[in-house]
Amino acid sequence: MLIFELNKDTEKPLYEQLYIGIKNAIIGKQIELGTKLPSKRKLAEFLNISQTTVEIAYAQLLAEGYIVSKPRIGYFVEEIDELPYIQIEQPKQPMLYREKGRFETDFHPGKIDSEFFPFTTWRKYAKDLYDGTHNEFLQIGEPQGEYALRTEIAKYLYQSRGMICSPEQIVIGSGTEHLLPMILRLLESDSSFALENPGYSAIPRIQLQNRAVPISVDEEGLIVDELKRTDANIVYITPSHQFPTGAVLSATRRTQLLKWASKAENRYIIEDDYDSEFRYIGKPIPALQGLDKNNKVIYLSTFTKSLMPSLRVAYLVLPTTLLSKYKELFSYYSATVPRFDQHILANFMKDGHFAKHLNRMRKIYRKKHDRLTTTLTTFYSQVTVTGDHAGMHILISVPLSKSEEELKELAAKDGIGIYPVKDYLIKAIDYKNPTFLLGFGGIPLEQIESSIRKLMNCWGIAPKKEKPLK
Numbered sequence: 001m002l003i004f005e006l007n008k009d010t011e012k013p014l015y016e017q018l019y020i021g022i023k024n025a026i027i028g029k030q031i032e033l034g035t036k037l038p039s040k041r042k043l044a045e046f047l048n049i050s051q052t053t054v055e056i057a058y059a060q061l062l063a064e065g066y067i068v069s070k071p072r073i074g075y076f077v078e079e080i081d082e083l084p085y086i087q088i089e090q091p092k093q094p095m096l097y098r099e100k101g102r103f104e105t106d107f108h109p110g111k112i113d114s115e116f117f118p119f120t121t122w123r124k125y126a127k128d129l130y131d132g133t134h135n136e137f138l139q140i141g142e143p144q145g146e147y148a149l150r151t152e153i154a155k156y157l158y159q160s161r162g163m164i165c166s167p168e169q170i171v172i173g174s175g176t177e178h179l180l181p182m183i184l185r186l187l188e189s190d191s192s193f194a195l196e197n198p199g200y201s202a203i204p205r206i207q208l209q210n211r212a213v214p215i216s217v218d219e220e221g222l223i224v225d226e227l228k229r230t231d232a233n234i235v236y237i238t239p240s241h242q243f244p245t246g247a248v249l250s251a252t253r254r255t256q257l258l259k260w261a262s263k264a265e266n267r268y269i270i271e272d273d274y275d276s277e278f279r280y281i282g283k284p285i286p287a288l289q290g291l292d293k294n295n296k297v298i299y300l301s302t303f304t305k306s307l308m309p310s311l312r313v314a315y316l317v318l319p320t321t322l323l324s325k326y327k328e329l330f331s332y333y334s335a336t337v338p339r340f341d342q343h344i345l346a347n348f349m350k351d352g353h354f355a356k357h358l359n360r361m362r363k364i365y366r367k368k369h370d371r372l373t374t375t376l377t378t379f380y381s382q383v384t385v386t387g388d389h390a391g392m393h394i395l396i397s398v399p400l401s402k403s404e405e406e407l408k409e410l411a412a413k414d415g416i417g418i419y420p421v422k423d424y425l426i427k428a429i430d431y432k433n434p435t436f437l438l439g440f441g442g443i444p445l446e447q448i449e450s451s452i453r454k455l456m457n458c459w460g461i462a463p464k465k466e467k468p469l470k
């Protein structure tokens, strides 16, 4: 007789348990080909279940071809050419890069504060657009992005970044990483690239593999003299807030860089203005694009920090000289950001909510920034802080003999995510002391002090002098 363990206390119905049990026994050859199965009545009695349960299980096996029915004789195990279904355990998939960073306290520089997002206002704009009076947005939109959004971006760039550009020069795309391939196609295919070192790690990973020359960065930003000694004709730079060191490209270097670009027709500067909205010390730094008189700057920015990374809206401002090539190459591609999302954002900007949100967030991030830097002063001189003038992360160096990896592991054991600056290098730099990025955007204000203390404690760094925080 067939012996199956049927569990009446699970959610899985008994007929299904029986069907799976018999099926697996057939597949595993515990029941031989041609074997006559017990009658429904006998099996039901034996397993102490209802005949209907057996009937449904047999019917399923019959339907799938595991057994055949011979009228008035019974059910027999059928030959199966190919096993129609084998349950195998799925091998564990490697975790995606971004999934790894699940920590109780995450100092990832890409995290934003999600508590103060104006959901009510955003929802109102979404509701207004999805009310059936904007049916035209169901059709495909302009490849370059919606004109209404491009107009709002041009206005914003004029007011806040000192840039003069028209909506015609703006291209909207779903994130910096998706606009980059577009820029690369716009440039000559034999172009050679220079990248900041350390710098935005996605650039070499996504696009340039080993084709790029690393250029060092100091407290004045990219070292332009070093760039001049290479044969690169394109430079990718974050002048307003160097990522990740936080340096600002000095006025002298700005002029040097623009002059370098103007020396040859095929030279361009890709200005990535990421993270420039939040400045805590000194005046806002205008974009390099605004100083350029020779159509040499391809400007790139994103709403990732100013609104949310999940919106996936970034944009390019192309020099007018590249517009016809852009049209020639890209008119056949559709925009990568949904039309409705573009219009929600455009209306949100038009009515002043974006500026309002930015102002509010500036205050919030400033508070977080100040709380973080003040807490760290209690650990001077064992901790050195740099890059604390702007953005949503700072850099700390600690004179410990352990490696960055070991320190990262120690922090991870305490539920803290911390990111070594070495992860952002395209060419090795010998840092005197382990150096880390401390992103504060995603950490609630009231947890900043305790998080830092916890981190220092797990590294064995004791506070030098205790002073009450404001």
Ligand SMILES: Cc1ncc(COP(=O)(O)O)c(C=O)c1O
Binding pocket: 110, 174, 175, 176, 177, 178, 200, 201, 238, 243, 272, 274, 301, 302, 303, 304, 309, 313, 314
């Ligand atoms: C310098 C820089 N630019 C751009 C981005 C990402 O922008 P987006 O979210 O638009 O792809 C990052 C993200 O870390 C960055 O570091």
